[in-house]
Amino acid sequence: MGNVLAIAHKELRGYFVSPIAYVVLAFFSLLFGYFFVANINVMVQVSSSQFGMGGPQVVNINEFMIRGLFGNTAVILLFVLPTVTMRAYAEEKRSGTMELLLTAPLSDLQIILGKFLGAMALYGLMLALTLVHMGVLFWYADPEWGSVVTGYLGLFLMGGAFISVGLAISSMTKNQVVAAMATFAVLLLFWIIDWIGDTAGTTTQAVLAYLSLLMHFDDFAKGVIDTKHVAYYASVITFGLFLTAKSMDTERWNG
Amino acid sequence: MPLVAGRILHSSGGDENVVEVQHVTKRYGSLTAVDDISFTVERGEILGFLGPNGAGKTTTMRILTGYLPATEGQAQVAGFDVFDQPLEAKRRTGYLPETPPLYPEMTIEEYLRFVARINGVPSSERRRQISTAMERTNIADMADRFCGKLSKGYRQRVGLAQALLHNPDVLILDEPTAGLDPRQIIETRKLIAELAGDHTIILSTHILPEVSQTCQRVVIINRGRVVAVDSPDNLTARLQGSQTLYVLLDSAGTDPAPALRALPGVTGISKVDEQGRAIGYEVDAGRGEDVRRALSGAIVNAGWGLLELRARQMSLEDIFLELTTEESDAAHDLGPDEAATDAEAIDG
Numbered sequence: 001m002g003n004v005l006a007i008a009h010k011e012l013r014g015y016f017v018s019p020i021a022y023v024v025l026a027f028f029s030l031l032f033g034y035f036f037v038a039n040i041n042v043m044v045q046v047s048s049s050q051f052g053m054g055g056p057q058v059v060n061i062n063e064f065m066i067r068g069l070f071g072n073t074a075v076i077l078l079f080v081l082p083t084v085t086m087r088a089y090a091e092e093k094r095s096g097t098m099e100l101l102l103t104a105p106l107s108d109l110q111i112i113l114g115k116f117l118g119a120m121a122l123y124g125l126m127l128a129l130t131l132v133h134m135g136v137l138f139w140y141a142d143p144e145w146g147s148v149v150t151g152y153l154g155l156f157l158m159g160g161a162f163i164s165v166g167l168a169i170s171s172m173t174k175n176q177v178v179a180a181m182a183t184f185a186v187l188l189l190f191w192i193i194d195w196i197g198d199t200a201g202t203t204t205q206a207v208l209a210y211l212s213l214l215m216h217f218d219d220f221a222k223g224v225i226d227t228k229h230v231a232y233y234a235s236v237i238t239f240g241l242f243l244t245a246k247s248m249d250t251e252r253w254n255g
Numbered sequence: 256m257p258l259v260a261g262r263i264l265h266s267s268g269g270d271e272n273v274v275e276v277q278h279v280t281k282r283y284g285s286l287t288a289v290d291d292i293s294f295t296v297e298r299g300e301i302l303g304f305l306g307p308n309g310a311g312k313t314t315t316m317r318i319l320t321g322y323l324p325a326t327e328g329q330a331q332v333a334g335f336d337v338f339d340q341p342l343e344a345k346r347r348t349g350y351l352p353e354t355p356p357l358y359p360e361m362t363i364e365e366y367l368r369f370v371a372r373i374n375g376v377p378s379s380e381r382r383r384q385i386s387t388a389m390e391r392t393n394i395a396d397m398a399d400r401f402c403g404k405l406s407k408g409y410r411q412r413v414g415l416a417q418a419l420l421h422n423p424d425v426l427i428l429d430e431p432t433a434g435l436d437p438r439q440i441i442e443t444r445k446l447i448a449e450l451a452g453d454h455t456i457i458l459s460t461h462i463l464p465e466v467s468q469t470c471q472r473v474v475i476i477n478r479g480r481v482v483a484v485d486s487p488d489n490l491t492a493r494l495q496g497s498q499t500l501y502v503l504l505d506s507a508g509t510d511p512a513p514a515l516r517a518l519p520g521v522t523g524i525s526k527v528d529e530q531g532r533a534i535g536y537e538v539d540a541g542r543g544e545d546v547r548r549a550l551s552g553a554i555v556n557a558g559w560g561l562l563e564l565r566a567r568q569m570s571l572e573d574i575f576l577e578l579t580t581e582e583s584d585a586a587h588d589l590g591p592d593e594a595a596t597d598a599e600a601i602d603g
Contacts, residue, residue, distance in 0.1 A: 002372070003372075003373055003375075006369065006372040006373050007373070010358075010369050013360075013361075013365075014358070014360060017360035017361075018360060095356070095357075095358075095359075096352060096354045096356045097356040097357070097358060098356075099322055099350075099352045099356050100352075100356035100370070100417070101373070102321070102322050103320040103321060103322050103345060103348070103350045103352075104345060104370070104373040104374055105341075105342040105343075105345040105346045105373075105374060105375055106342075106373055107342070252322075252323065252324060253324060254283070
């Protein structure tokens, strides 16, 4: 465990010493803030359209504001998280520091978990910044906190899945740009994979819908924790880390 | 020569092999990078790994450090198999790869702290170990400098500090002097000699004089195979200029050996075969001496029949040629003789 934390600490430091952490945090906050305002506008519009029956109506802030915001956040993550994971392995392999890690008394699993934890810590910080906006909502309105918590849980799990896939792809290349592009492409594909389901048979449709990264997030945003969805994200995370381990092993044998 | 004395002490007092490599082979697809290599290293010894670029030095070292698995064969460090008990073996190994594995965004001290952590140095001893390593490699005054902004010489020193930080039994150094200027080369060699007391050291190089100055034993490797294992002095004698001639002569019953041994330049003579009345001798000549003229003259003057006179081919010569040609390219600013005199001047 000490070794895992040592790697995680090193990763997190690496993000903050290079500009990556600041760029990611800044743009994520900017976009989140923009979507926050946009969703408030949507809510105000919905509220006003009820006009005529005794002024603007009270609308459910969870349904018309927070749920949309969580959906938008998921889209931002699709673009941002690949840049968080792109350097994890690619940079170490390019600069030769992978040799330091692999000749130190560390197991592959410790290295992988350390890198995963490091990226998750930065991601956790990104989410923590959005609590400011949520605080504003709670100050001026009275949202139902349960669905906010499940929404964050969903975001955290989904982000974990993105990071895990990103790590696996980063472990397969020496080039950061390739890692980022490939991660983005794979995530996007699994995001919209159920779109072609409409024209396919019902079984295919069901399978594709189950694979979709987005579909599993909807319930979290609605305030529902379904073990099915938790299991899905946990499986993706495990599979991604497993692929990373396989990739490290393959690299070792092939030199 | 305290180093040699140390080695003799160890070899006489029950030879303890800290590193054992047995029939190690590494293949990449159809390419064989390392082909059935075996050697051992005793505790406290400095072993030089000499060979041209691409000979398999780095691959062998990477196998020993557990970075690469061998296709066949076994390697042990401090009694632990590098494949079956990798963590135990790695704990006892310090490794400086060809390019020092530094994180540019860390300061030297932060970097060493990280290395100490992942090598399992207990937190109570970390500070002390780090400062010891920095002092030994002479970088203590640079502790707060970023690794990414260091000169080549300092990068190499930090790499060395990293390798010896956790006080490993075995230090494996891949071309520790490559790319350094002459002064840094001499400093690094001195440091390595100092470390030899506490650590067993394997270092690789493609520069012949480096081996003769730092190592007690040399493994010459070429095209993935071990070509020779010997002390540098013996190797230098065998490689540099000394010549063995084969002479087949008919001396009509008298023993020609005393007369031939008396010739200037001849250092030894031994009988190798007999063909009827003719007897074949191997004549060793000193470094840089061409004794063929004197030899044939003496034989003819004595009235014997000179049936054959030829240089005995040694496969090492080819490798030596390769090594020396590379030497002149790689270290053009530091010829072998110059390096030797420099080192002596510092030692004295």
